[in-house]
Amino acid sequence: MPTYTPPLRDMEFVLHEALKVQDQPVEGYSELDRDFTAAILEEAGKIARDVLAPLNLSGDRQGCTLENGVVRTPEGFKAAFDTLREGGWTGLDCDPEFGGQGMPYVLATAVGEMHCAANMALMMYPGLTHGAYSAIHAHGSDEQKATYLPKMVSGEWTGTMNLTEPHCGTDLGLLRTKAEPQDDGSYKISGQKIFISAGEHDMADNIVHLVLAKIPGGPEGVKGISLFIVPKFMVNEDGSLGARNGVSCGNLEEKMGIHGNATCVMNYDEATGFLVGEAHKGLRAMFTMMNEARIGVGLQGLSQAVVAYQNAAEYARDRIQGRAITGAAAPEKAADPIIVHPDVRRMLMDQKAFLEGGRMFVLWAANLIDRSHRAGDAEAEGLVSLLTPVVKGFLTDKGYACATQAQQVYGGHGYIEEWGMSQFVRDARIAMIYEGANGVQALDLVGRKLAANGGKPAMAFFEMVKTFCKAEEGNEELKKDFLDPLKAASKDLQTAAMYFMQAGMKNPNAALAGSTDFMHLFGHVCLGFAWAQMAKASHEALAAGTSEEEFYRNKIRTGRYYMSRLLPETALNLARIQSGPEPVMDLAAEAF
Amino acid sequence: MPTYTPPLRDMEFVLHEALKVQDQPVEGYSELDRDFTAAILEEAGKIARDVLAPLNLSGDRQGCTLENGVVRTPEGFKAAFDTLREGGWTGLDCDPEFGGQGMPYVLATAVGEMHCAANMALMMYPGLTHGAYSAIHAHGSDEQKATYLPKMVSGEWTGTMNLTEPHCGTDLGLLRTKAEPQDDGSYKISGQKIFISAGEHDMADNIVHLVLAKIPGGPEGVKGISLFIVPKFMVNEDGSLGARNGVSCGNLEEKMGIHGNATCVMNYDEATGFLVGEAHKGLRAMFTMMNEARIGVGLQGLSQAVVAYQNAAEYARDRIQGRAITGAAAPEKAADPIIVHPDVRRMLMDQKAFLEGGRMFVLWAANLIDRSHRAGDAEAEGLVSLLTPVVKGFLTDKGYACATQAQQVYGGHGYIEEWGMSQFVRDARIAMIYEGANGVQALDLVGRKLAANGGKPAMAFFEMVKTFCKAEEGNEELKKDFLDPLKAASKDLQTAAMYFMQAGMKNPNAALAGSTDFMHLFGHVCLGFAWAQMAKASHEALAAGTSEEEFYRNKIRTGRYYMSRLLPETALNLARIQSGPEPVMDLAAEAF
The missing domain is CATH 1.20.140.10 (Butyryl-CoA Dehydrogenase, subunit A, domain 3)
Known part of the structure; x- marks a missing residue:
C-alpha cells in the first residue's frame, strides 16, 4: 500500500527561506515564525500520514453507494472527518467571527497540499464546504452568515456548489434550473444539477447547497443567473434542524477516480431556496x-x-x-x-x-x-x-x-x-x-487576464522577473544555471504575448489557437522563477554556513535539472504559438 | 456509448498511394491490389464495428471473474471470438501449412488496428495466441508444430507467454521457475508466473502456455533460461485432449484497464512441459x-x-x-x-x-x-x-x-x-x-539498436530520408511545409546520435540519460517522414485530377499541422539530450 510522508522541511524552506513570509508586512503574518508554522505543519502532517492516507486506497476500492436516497461514504471516512473537525482544521483560514482560526491562506495552502496528497477524495468534502463558505461570507446577508457559517466552519455541516446541468457546464448561460419567487421572500427551486461533488453523504448533519438558477422574467443568458442557498434540512430560528427540503440525490456517477467522493445528480423539486446577494448577479457571486x-x-x-x-x-x-x-x-x-x-x-x-x-x-x-x-x-x-x-x-x-x-x-x-x-x-x-477545464483556463488567461487592466498585471510580472535578474546580475553562482535560462524563457513569454497582441488584433483565433501553449509557457516561467529564487536562498544558506549542506546542494541540483531539461519547453511552446491559427483552423468541421 | 468507424479510405491511402505495396516485389504482395485489400479491410471493419466494438464498454464494466479455478470472460466475448475464428481472422497471416491464410503482415496489421481499436481487451486473446504461434513456428520441433499450430491458427486453442515472476520482469536472469528433466524427455515445471494475459479463460478448448524456466545445473542468469510448451490439457497422440496438466490460475489481477482480459497469476506445480528449441537458449527463442x-x-x-x-x-x-x-x-x-x-x-x-x-x-x-x-x-x-x-x-x-x-x-x-x-x-x-516498458525500449534503441551492425541500419535510415528530400528538392509544393521541417528534424536526430557516440564513449550514462528523448525524437522524424510521403502522394493525386479533392487537401492540411506544431518537439528532445547526464545523475539515491 502506498504511504505518504509530509514534506515538512521542503515546505519550511519555501515559506521561510524563499518566500520569507515572516518578513512580509501582511496582517497575521507576524505570527508566522518558524516555530509556529512548524508546529501547525507537523500536526497537519501527522493527520495526513496517519489518518487520511491509510484510507485512500480502501476509499477508492469501496467507493460510495446510494440506497434509498442515502449515500454512504467509504469505511473510516466519517471518523477521519471527525478528526479534522475536532482539530479545527475545517476552519483553519476562516473568519474568527464565525469560529474560524483566521490563519493566513498561505498556511492553509501548505496544509491543504498535505491533506490532499494523503486523500484527495476525502478532502473534497471540506474543500467544497470551504468554497460555499467563501461565497456566503462574501455575498450572504448577515442573517445567512449567522445561520450557516458557524456550522460550516466547524465542519458540522458541509457545502456544495451546483453549477453544471446535463446540457451545460462551461456555458452557464444555457442553464434551466428555475427559481420561482414566493410571498415570504424565499424561492422554489426546480431542476436537475449534475456532477455535484459531495452532493449527498453520511458525514454531516446538514448540507448547504449553493445553487445557480434563473428567476423567470430575468435577463437572457448569464446575466439572468442568480445564486441560492438550498439547505438539505431547513434550519429553524433557534438553529436546530427542521423539515427535509425538496432536494435529493438521484444518482451517483461512476467515475474514473475520486471514488471516495460522492459525485451526485441532484434533483431540486420545488426546494426552498434563499437568494444570496442580488438577483441576476449570481454568476459574479459564484466567481468571487x-x-x-x-x-x-x-x-x-x-x-x-x-x-x-x-x-x-x-x-x-x-x-x-x-x-x-x-x-x-x-x-x-x-x-x-x-x-x-x-x-x-x-x-x-x-x-x-x-x-x-x-x-x-x-x-x-x-x-x-x-x-x-x-x-x-x-x-x-x-x-x-x-x-x-x-x-x-x-x-x-x-x-x-x-x-x-x-x-x-x-x-x-x-x-x-x-x-x-x-x-x-x-x-x-x-x-x-x-x-x-484546462482549455477554459487557457482561454481565460489569453482572452481575459492577459489584457486585463490594460495589461498591467502582465507587465508587473515581467518587471518582477526582470528586477530579480538584474539584482542578481553579479551573482556568478546563479548566472549560467539559473538567470540565463530564466531570461530566455521570460523572453519567449514576452514574444508570445506580443504575437498575440499583434496577430490577435487581426484574427482572434491567432491568440486562442496558442492559448494552451501560452498557459504552459507561462507556467514554466513561473516555475523557473521559483527555482531561481530557491537557488538563491540555497546559495545564501550555504554561504552563511549550515549543518544541512546536502539539503541545499540538492535543491540547487534539482533546480538545475528544471532549468536545463524542463524549462526549454518554452521554445517549443513559442514555436507552436507562432505557427499561427491556420494549421489549427484549416479543416472543415466535417473533415474530422 | 462510444462507436467505432473503420478508417477504410485512410488505410487504402497509406497502403496503395503512399507505401504503394502493390508495386513492391515481395512474395504475396502481387495479390494486394486495391480491390482485394478493400474487400478484406471492409469485412474486417464490419466485424470491428458491429461485433467487437459493442462489447468493449460492457467488457470493461463486467471484467473477468475467477471462481473455483474457472475464469469467466465478459458476456458476449466467446461469441465474438467465434466470429473471428469462423471467419479465419485468427490465422490471417499464419502459415498455410498449418491452416493459415498466409497473407502479408502489412495487411494483418491494418486489420489488427481496427480490431484493437474496437476492443483491445478481447483482441489480446488472439494476440497472445499469435505470439505463441510465432515462437513455436520458429523454434518448435516438427512434432510440436503439428500438434499445436493447426489448433492455434484456427483459434480453437489459445496461447500465452509466461515470462514475468513476482520479483522479476525486465531482468529475466533472476527468474526462479524450475524445469526438472524427466526420463521420457519431458520436464516438470514448477514456479509462479504473474501478469499472464489470457492465462486462463472460457473461450477455447485448450491453452498452450509458453513458459520460461531454468533447468537445474544450467548457466547462471539469462544464459540458463529455457523455453517450454505447457499445455493446459495434455494432448493425446490422436490430437484429442487428455488429462489436465498441473497448471492453474491462482488469482486474477485487478487492473487499471483491459478488464475484459484475464491477467492471471499462474501456478505451475510439477506441470508437464516440453522443451522448445535448445536448452538454455529460451530467451533467444522468446525474443525472436x-x-x-x-x-x-x-x-x-x-x-x-x-x-x-x-x-x-x-x-x-x-x-x-x-x-x-x-x-x-x-x-x-x-x-x-x-x-x-x-x-x-x-x-x-x-x-x-x-x-x-x-x-x-x-x-x-x-x-x-x-x-x-x-x-x-x-x-x-x-x-x-x-x-x-x-x-x-x-x-x-x-x-x-x-x-x-x-x-x-x-x-x-x-x-x-x-x-x-x-x-x-x-x-x-x-x-x-x-x-x-517504454524506458526499456529507449534503452534497447540507444544501447543496442543504434550501434547494431556498425550503425548500418541507422545510416540506412538517414540515407533514406536524405534521398527522399533530394529527389523532391525541386518540388515547391513540398519544400517549405514538408521538406524543410523534415530536414531540420532529421538533423536534430543525427546530432543527437553523434552526441551519444562522442559523450557516450566517455560516460555511458550520457547516452542513457537521453534515451527516452531520443526515442521520441526518432519517432517524430519517422512521422515527419511519413507525412512528407503522404503529402507527396496527395499532391500527385491532385495534379492527376481526382474526384476526392477535399480528401487529399485535408491530408496535406493535417500533415502541415504535424510539421508545424508537433514535429518541432525534436529541438526540445535534442536540447534535453545535450544537457548531458549530470542533471540526471547528480543526486544520491537517498536524496529522492
Whole structure:
C-alpha cells in the first residue's frame, strides 16, 4: 500500500527561506515564525500520514453507494472527518467571527497540499464546504452568515456548489434550473444539477447547497443567473434542524477516480431556496471565490504528483532489476536497485523538479491572495488573478503527467490497483477537467487576464522577473544555471504575448489557437522563477554556513535539472504559438 | 456509448498511394491490389464495428471473474471470438501449412488496428495466441508444430507467454521457475508466473502456455533460461485432449484497464512441459518474435488514440457550448458546437495528425517485416529492428496522451465511465508498460539498436530520408511545409546520435540519460517522414485530377499541422539530450 510522508522541511524552506513570509508586512503574518508554522505543519502532517492516507486506497476500492436516497461514504471516512473537525482544521483560514482560526491562506495552502496528497477524495468534502463558505461570507446577508457559517466552519455541516446541468457546464448561460419567487421572500427551486461533488453523504448533519438558477422574467443568458442557498434540512430560528427540503440525490456517477467522493445528480423539486446577494448577479457571486477554488484544484494536481513521486522513489530504491551500466552498484545483491538506471532517474527527476517548483509557485500564489485580502495590495490582486489559470491549468496538466510517470516507474505493478499508483493517476485526471477545464483556463488567461487592466498585471510580472535578474546580475553562482535560462524563457513569454497582441488584433483565433501553449509557457516561467529564487536562498544558506549542506546542494541540483531539461519547453511552446491559427483552423468541421 | 468507424479510405491511402505495396516485389504482395485489400479491410471493419466494438464498454464494466479455478470472460466475448475464428481472422497471416491464410503482415496489421481499436481487451486473446504461434513456428520441433499450430491458427486453442515472476520482469536472469528433466524427455515445471494475459479463460478448448524456466545445473542468469510448451490439457497422440496438466490460475489481477482480459497469476506445480528449441537458449527463442510483438503493442497504443479521437470529434461536432469568438457559427442554436473553439480544434488536430502519421509508420514497419521475411531484404530487417522500439515506445506514449486529450474534449462527461472515454485512457495505459516498458525500449534503441551492425541500419535510415528530400528538392509544393521541417528534424536526430557516440564513449550514462528523448525524437522524424510521403502522394493525386479533392487537401492540411506544431518537439528532445547526464545523475539515491 502506498504511504505518504509530509514534506515538512521542503515546505519550511519555501515559506521561510524563499518566500520569507515572516518578513512580509501582511496582517497575521507576524505570527508566522518558524516555530509556529512548524508546529501547525507537523500536526497537519501527522493527520495526513496517519489518518487520511491509510484510507485512500480502501476509499477508492469501496467507493460510495446510494440506497434509498442515502449515500454512504467509504469505511473510516466519517471518523477521519471527525478528526479534522475536532482539530479545527475545517476552519483553519476562516473568519474568527464565525469560529474560524483566521490563519493566513498561505498556511492553509501548505496544509491543504498535505491533506490532499494523503486523500484527495476525502478532502473534497471540506474543500467544497470551504468554497460555499467563501461565497456566503462574501455575498450572504448577515442573517445567512449567522445561520450557516458557524456550522460550516466547524465542519458540522458541509457545502456544495451546483453549477453544471446535463446540457451545460462551461456555458452557464444555457442553464434551466428555475427559481420561482414566493410571498415570504424565499424561492422554489426546480431542476436537475449534475456532477455535484459531495452532493449527498453520511458525514454531516446538514448540507448547504449553493445553487445557480434563473428567476423567470430575468435577463437572457448569464446575466439572468442568480445564486441560492438550498439547505438539505431547513434550519429553524433557534438553529436546530427542521423539515427535509425538496432536494435529493438521484444518482451517483461512476467515475474514473475520486471514488471516495460522492459525485451526485441532484434533483431540486420545488426546494426552498434563499437568494444570496442580488438577483441576476449570481454568476459574479459564484466567481468571487473562483481564484481560491482554482488554486485549490491546481493544488490537487500538484499533491497527487507529490504522493505518487514519493512512492515511486521508494519503489525505485527498493526494487532490484538489472545492473548499472557503469558497474554493479549493489554487488551483494542479485541485481541493482532500479534507481541506478538513468532513465528511471530521469523520470524521478522530472517529477521532483516539477513538484518542488510547483509547490513554491502555488504557495506564492496563496501568498499573493493574502497580500491582496489582508494588506489591500492591488498589484498582488492583479497578479494572482493573472496567475490563477496558470496555477490551475499548468499544475494539473503536469501533475497528471507526473503521476503517470510515477506509475511507470513501477512497471507492471503500476497497473495493478492494489499498488495504488493507478489511483493517483485516476484521481489526478479530474483536476484537469473540473472547476473550468484546462482549455477554459487557457482561454481565460489569453482572452481575459492577459489584457486585463490594460495589461498591467502582465507587465508587473515581467518587471518582477526582470528586477530579480538584474539584482542578481553579479551573482556568478546563479548566472549560467539559473538567470540565463530564466531570461530566455521570460523572453519567449514576452514574444508570445506580443504575437498575440499583434496577430490577435487581426484574427482572434491567432491568440486562442496558442492559448494552451501560452498557459504552459507561462507556467514554466513561473516555475523557473521559483527555482531561481530557491537557488538563491540555497546559495545564501550555504554561504552563511549550515549543518544541512546536502539539503541545499540538492535543491540547487534539482533546480538545475528544471532549468536545463524542463524549462526549454518554452521554445517549443513559442514555436507552436507562432505557427499561427491556420494549421489549427484549416479543416472543415466535417473533415474530422 | 462510444462507436467505432473503420478508417477504410485512410488505410487504402497509406497502403496503395503512399507505401504503394502493390508495386513492391515481395512474395504475396502481387495479390494486394486495391480491390482485394478493400474487400478484406471492409469485412474486417464490419466485424470491428458491429461485433467487437459493442462489447468493449460492457467488457470493461463486467471484467473477468475467477471462481473455483474457472475464469469467466465478459458476456458476449466467446461469441465474438467465434466470429473471428469462423471467419479465419485468427490465422490471417499464419502459415498455410498449418491452416493459415498466409497473407502479408502489412495487411494483418491494418486489420489488427481496427480490431484493437474496437476492443483491445478481447483482441489480446488472439494476440497472445499469435505470439505463441510465432515462437513455436520458429523454434518448435516438427512434432510440436503439428500438434499445436493447426489448433492455434484456427483459434480453437489459445496461447500465452509466461515470462514475468513476482520479483522479476525486465531482468529475466533472476527468474526462479524450475524445469526438472524427466526420463521420457519431458520436464516438470514448477514456479509462479504473474501478469499472464489470457492465462486462463472460457473461450477455447485448450491453452498452450509458453513458459520460461531454468533447468537445474544450467548457466547462471539469462544464459540458463529455457523455453517450454505447457499445455493446459495434455494432448493425446490422436490430437484429442487428455488429462489436465498441473497448471492453474491462482488469482486474477485487478487492473487499471483491459478488464475484459484475464491477467492471471499462474501456478505451475510439477506441470508437464516440453522443451522448445535448445536448452538454455529460451530467451533467444522468446525474443525472436519480439519485433512483431512490440509492433503489435505500438499498434494498440495507436488504435486507442484512433477510437478515442473518433468519438471526441463526434462529440465536438455535437455538443453545443459557448459561441465562436469570430461570431456565431450556428445562430439557429442556443450555442455553437464546441468544435468552433480553437483550443478544442487544437486537441483534435493533435490527435488526428499523430494518428494518421502513426498509422503510416506502423504499416511501414509491417511492410519492412514482410520485406525481411518474404523477400530476404537484409536492409529491411536491419531497419525494422532499429525502428521496433520506436514504434512501441513512441506510439504508446503518444497514443496514451492522445486518448487523454480525447477524453478532455468531453469535459466532465469524459470522466464518467458510461461515456467510455475513461476506458480508452485506462486501456491505452498498459501499452506503455508491458512487452518491455517504454524506458526499456529507449534503452534497447540507444544501447543496442543504434550501434547494431556498425550503425548500418541507422545510416540506412538517414540515407533514406536524405534521398527522399533530394529527389523532391525541386518540388515547391513540398519544400517549405514538408521538406524543410523534415530536414531540420532529421538533423536534430543525427546530432543527437553523434552526441551519444562522442559523450557516450566517455560516460555511458550520457547516452542513457537521453534515451527516452531520443526515442521520441526518432519517432517524430519517422512521422515527419511519413507525412512528407503522404503529402507527396496527395499532391500527385491532385495534379492527376481526382474526384476526392477535399480528401487529399485535408491530408496535406493535417500533415502541415504535424510539421508545424508537433514535429518541432525534436529541438526540445535534442536540447534535453545535450544537457548531458549530470542533471540526471547528480543526486544520491537517498536524496529522492
